[in-house]
Amino acid sequence: xxxxxxxxxxADRLAALGGTPAVARRLRAAHWPVVTDLDRRAVLxxxxxxALVSDTNGETAVSRLEDRWAxxxxxxxxxxxxxxxxxxxxxxxxxxxxxxxxxxxPSLSFVATALAPLHQMAVPVFADVDPxxxxxxxxxxxxxITERTAAxxxxxxxxxxxxxDALGDLARTHGLAVVEDAAQAHGALWRGRRTGALGDxxxxxxxxxxxxxxxxxxxxxxxxxxxxxxxxxxIRQFGEDIDPGRERRYLSHRLGWNHKMNAVQAAFxxxxxxxxxxxxxxxxxxxxRFLDRIGELPGVLVPTAPAGGSHAWHILRLRFDPAAAGLxxxxxxxxxxxxxxxxxxxxxxxxxxxxxxxxxxxxIADRVGFGAGYPWAxxxxxxxxxxxxxxxxxIEDSLTLQKRHLAPDAGPALDAYADxxxxxxxxxxxxxxxxxx
Ligand SMILES: *Cc1c(COP(=O)(O)O)cnc(C)c1O
Numbered sequence: 001x002x003x004x005x006x007x008x009x010x011a012d013r014l015a016a017l018g019g020t021p022a023v024a025r026r027l028r029a030a031h032w033p034v035v036t037d038l039d040r041r042a043v044l045x046x047x048x049x050x051a052l053v054s055d056t057n058g059e060t061a062v063s064r065l066e067d068r069w070a071x072x073x074x075x076x077x078x079x080x081x082x083x084x085x086x087x088x089x090x091x092x093x094x095x096x097x098x099x100x101x102x103x104x105x106p107s108l109s110f111v112a113t114a115l116a117p118l119h120q121m122a123v124p125v126f127a128d129v130d131p132x133x134x135x136x137x138x139x140x141x142x143x144x145i146t147e148r149t150a151a152x153x154x155x156x157x158x159x160x161x162x163x164x165d166a167l168g169d170l171a172r173t174h175g176l177a178v179v180e181d182a183a184q185a186h187g188a189l190w191r192g193r194r195t196g197a198l199g200d201x202x203x204x205x206x207x208x209x210x211x212x213x214x215x216x217x218x219x220x221x222x223x224x225x226x227x228x229x230x231x232x233x234x235i236r237q238f239g240e241d242i243d244p245g246r247e248r249r250y251l252s253h254r255l256g257w258n259h260k261m262n263a264v265q266a267a268f269x270x271x272x273x274x275x276x277x278x279x280x281x282x283x284x285x286x287x288x289r290f291l292d293r294i295g296e297l298p299g300v301l302v303p304t305a306p307a308g309g310s311h312a313w314h315i316l317r318l319r320f321d322p323a324a325a326g327l328x329x330x331x332x333x334x335x336x337x338x339x340x341x342x343x344x345x346x347x348x349x350x351x352x353x354x355x356x357x358x359x360x361x362x363x364i365a366d367r368v369g370f371g372a373g374y375p376w377a378x379x380x381x382x383x384x385x386x387x388x389x390x391x392x393x394x395i396e397d398s399l400t401l402q403k404r405h406l407a408p409d410a411g412p413a414l415d416a417y418a419d420x421x422x423x424x425x426x427x428x429x430x431x432x433x434x435x436x437x
Contacts, residue, residue, distance in 0.1 A: 023347025084205025087219035088116035156185030159312030299324030
């Protein structure tokens with residue numbers, strides 16, 4: 001741009017044009033996770049005890065966390081592992097998914113969703129997502145099912161449960177396993193049931209940025225069938241069985257890995273669980289208040305909770321439609337870029353999350369895999385071509401607010417972010433000019 005556009009005068013002058021930012025500096029520090037003395041005590045108690053890993057006989061912080069999360073999700077079993085990615089891979093392995101199998105995954109997710117089937121030598125097949133909820137579009141999934149399909153891997157992306165009724169019907173019709181990627185959706189409800197209880201298995205991440213954090217890396221897997229959970233316990237422990245009250249025998253019964261969780265991680269998460277409901281309540285009220293205001297702005301598509309369920313509000317993704325904002329001449333990407341720049345100048349910490357759809361990630365597109373193209377090279381037939389039209393459009397025209405901006409004490413900051421959005425949308429003439437520049 002050669003000369004800066006004049007824009008509005010006074011308080012409405014955009015920060016990018018020399019005005020005062022809408023978000024005061026003191027509101028810009030974002031803290032997650034919240035760490036209290038109770039968390040510190042829990043970790044130190046583990047260091048003073050004898051049980052640091054999950055292969056210790058008897059009750060440990062790891063086994064207590066497993067029991068508690070199984071009860072919370074109302075499932076028979078939970079198995080703790082080293083992180084959310086190993087949780088996904090272990091769930092698939094426990095269900096017997098491996099070479100020759102295809103697993104249908106969404107085109108829009110964090111890359112681990114597609115890496116997990118590859119780690120089992122299964123081929124990920126990409127279905128498109130719903131343009132409003134960002135979760136697997138059941139119609140697209142139906143088109144991607146072949147005789148090699150073994151599982152559907154729905155992601156409750158950003159905390160919004162996928163359409164588990166329609167996906168469950170498809171799975172039953174075709175005899176497929178369902179593994180939920182619930183890494184972003186702890187505690188979210190679908191028709192009154194928790195994520196984690198909506199398929200054959202579900203993977204949760206406890207990575208420090210997630211809604212239920214540990215002090216580093218961790219993962220939980222929930223299972224509908226105790227026999228599958230028993231396989232997962234073997235898989236995380238070199239293929240061994242650890243029997244309570246009996247000495248370890250070092251007998252390996254199947255291909256396993258070392259995917260164990262340590263007790264420090266478990267104790268920290270157990271302590272966080274004591275406050276999970278309070279944090280959840282704070283998120284529900286302050287995020288709803290924020291979205292009520294943002295939803296009134298022209299051409300802004302805001303996420304919603306499912307009917308009869310809830311959204312965990314891990315990440316907020318907003319889509320921007322220039323035509324609906326009265327700027328039919330703007331291209332979606334240019335308009336989003338202009339909003340990004342102007343909102344950041346106001347102190348609203350919007351960012352892009354996912355710069356490309358999963359099949360466009362080099363790790364997948366290049367098809368190197370384990371070397372020499374495995375697992376793709378070993379498949380008996382080519383898998384269906386990826387469906388990405390909606391995922392690609394979402395990546396072009398949306399911006400996100402991340403977990404740390406939705407922390408329990410973020411209410412005042414979120415109110416200020418809404419002020420920042422309102423100010424930018426009162427200056428749509430500037431946005432339009434910048435979008436064309
Ligand atoms: C974070 C995340 C994972 C992976 O979890 P890690 O604990 O980081 O390995 C998988 N899927 C989704 C959707 C995630 O957000």
